[in-house]
Amino acid sequence: MADHIVASDSLDQFKPQALSNIMWAYATADVLHATLFEKVANHIVESDSLDQFDPQALSNTVWAYATAGINHPRLFEKVANHIVASDSLDRFKPQALSNTVWAYATADMHHPRLFERVAKAAIRSKEEFISQEVANLLWSYATMGITDKQLYSSFASTAAKLIDSYTDQGLANIAWACTVADIDAPLLFNAHFISTWVEKESGFEIENYRQLHQWHLWQTKEKSHPGLPADLQERCYNVFISEEPTVSKLQEDVVAQLSSIGLEPKEEELMDSGYRIDAIVEVNEKTIGIEVDGPSHFIGKGRSLTGSTILKRRQVSLVDGIELVSVPYWEWNKLGKDRKKKQEYLRNLLSVKSDNA
Numbered sequence: 201m202a203d204h205i206v207a208s209d210s211l212d213q214f215k216p217q218a219l220s221n222i223m224w225a226y227a228t229a230d231v232l233h234a235t236l237f238e239k240v241a242n243h244i245v246e247s248d249s250l251d252q253f254d255p256q257a258l259s260n261t262v263w264a265y266a267t268a269g270i271n272h273p274r275l276f277e278k279v280a281n282h283i284v285a286s287d288s289l290d291r292f293k294p295q296a297l298s299n300t301v302w303a304y305a306t307a308d309m310h311h312p313r314l315f316e317r318v319a320k321a322a323i324r325s326k327e328e329f330i331s332q333e334v335a336n337l338l339w340s341y342a343t344m345g346i347t348d349k350q351l352y353s354s355f356a357s358t359a360a361k362l363i364d365s366y367t368d369q370g371l372a373n374i375a376w377a378c379t380v381a382d383i384d385a386p387l388l389f390n391a392h393f394i395s396t397w398v399e400k401e402s403g404f405e406i407e408n409y410r411q412l413h414q415w416h417l418w419q420t421k422e423k424s425h426p427g428l429p430a431d432l433q434e435r436c437y438n439v440f441i442s443e444e445p446t447v448s449k450l451q452e453d454v455v456a457q458l459s460s461i462g463l464e465p466k467e468e469e470l471m472d473s474g475y476r477i478d479a480i481v482e483v484n485e486k487t488i489g490i491e492v493d494g495p496s497h498f499i500g501k502g503r504s505l506t507g508s509t510i511l512k513r514r515q516v517s518l519v520d521g522i523e524l525v526s527v528p529y530w531e532w533n534k535l536g537k538d539r540k541k542k543q544e545y546l547r548n549l550l551s552v553k554s555d556n557a
Contacts, residue, residue, distance in 0.1 A: 202226070202233040211243040219244070220257035220264075227264035237268060241275040250282040258283065259296040259303070266303035276307060280314040289321035297322050298333040298340075305340035310500040315341065319351045326355055331362040335370035335377075342377035342507040344499055352383035360388040363396060368403040371396065376411035379418040380507040382514070389419065391426075398432060409439035414511060417473055421519045440474040451478050451492040454527055457542045458490070461552060465490070473519040475512055480522075483550050489516060489524045490550075492532075503528070525549055 413436035420427040465479040477489040
């Protein structure tokens with residue numbers, strides 16, 4: 201079927217619902233036909249208007265591309281702009297709202313106005329959301345580093361009512377999202393929440409343990425609330441620190457220049473919180489952590505931090521009590537191969553006096 205569609209001179213004979221259903225089917229079946237995805241995306245982008253796409257067709261389309269891992273920025277931009285320009289999102293059901301922002305977060309597509317419009321629509325219909333939709337919605341905003349206080353606060357009671365119906369991943373995503381947003385929710389995070397986690401542990405995946413460790417840090421170290429039972433907390437911590445660090449060429453270069461200016465950086469230093477810091481230095485009897493932030497720390501091709509990076513910076517600062525400074529990749533790349541400029545950059549960043557001063 202895909203080859204037949206691709207061979208067609210035009211896709212004008214396909215109604216929007218049909219195109220959406222086809223892409224949804226291929227993504228759901230995990231059948232990647234790159235040429236088909238490209239042809240359909242180009243057809244949608246080149247359309248004069250998306251008015252014939254209903255909300256479900258729009259959300260299913262971007263969901264399909266995100267699920268299939270197909271990167272097509274122009275398609276996501278076209279759909280987002282159309283949704284933002286709509287007079288109202290009242291026709292979007294909770295599933296469509298949730299799937300839409302999930303798709304943009306999963307595809308790492310930055311579109312603040314879309315997330316703003318969806319948040320307002322979601323708050324209006326929050327009582328209609330089921331557990332998976334709540335989990336996906338809040339995870340999406342947290343992943344994109346959007347800590348909309350009104351959104352999280354509005355959904356706290358809804359999320360609490362659904363506590364017994366979340367999947368393991370859904371419950372982990374709720375906990376992690378609220379941790380990133382730093383929204384305290386006593387109605388949700390209570391003894392019943394913790395006991396639910398204990399009951400669900402047999403179904404945990406690695407990422408669930410990692411998310412729960414960060415939640416535990418937030419509750420106990422940042423909020424002074426009860427956390428996980430000691431045995432479960434220990435297992436979460438052990439999983440959290442078990443990931444082998446990978447050192448990029450960018451990080452290697454920064455560390456080399458730190459050594460060149462007389463500092464003695466400690467690489468991939470494990471902190472009490474369980475986080476690893478790219479480099480630790482001592483400057484004027486003060487411990488400073490240096491994070492070398494490559495593209496994965498930012499949303500899309502922009503300069504907005506991901507939720508994971510926001511959370512790490514906050515928790516290292518509050519839990520480990522050290523100052524963190526960042527070396528963003530675009531600033532470092534501007535320096536080219538000039539070692540003197542790189543060393544001067546680091547001296548200014550860390551307030552280190554030059555040997556010639």
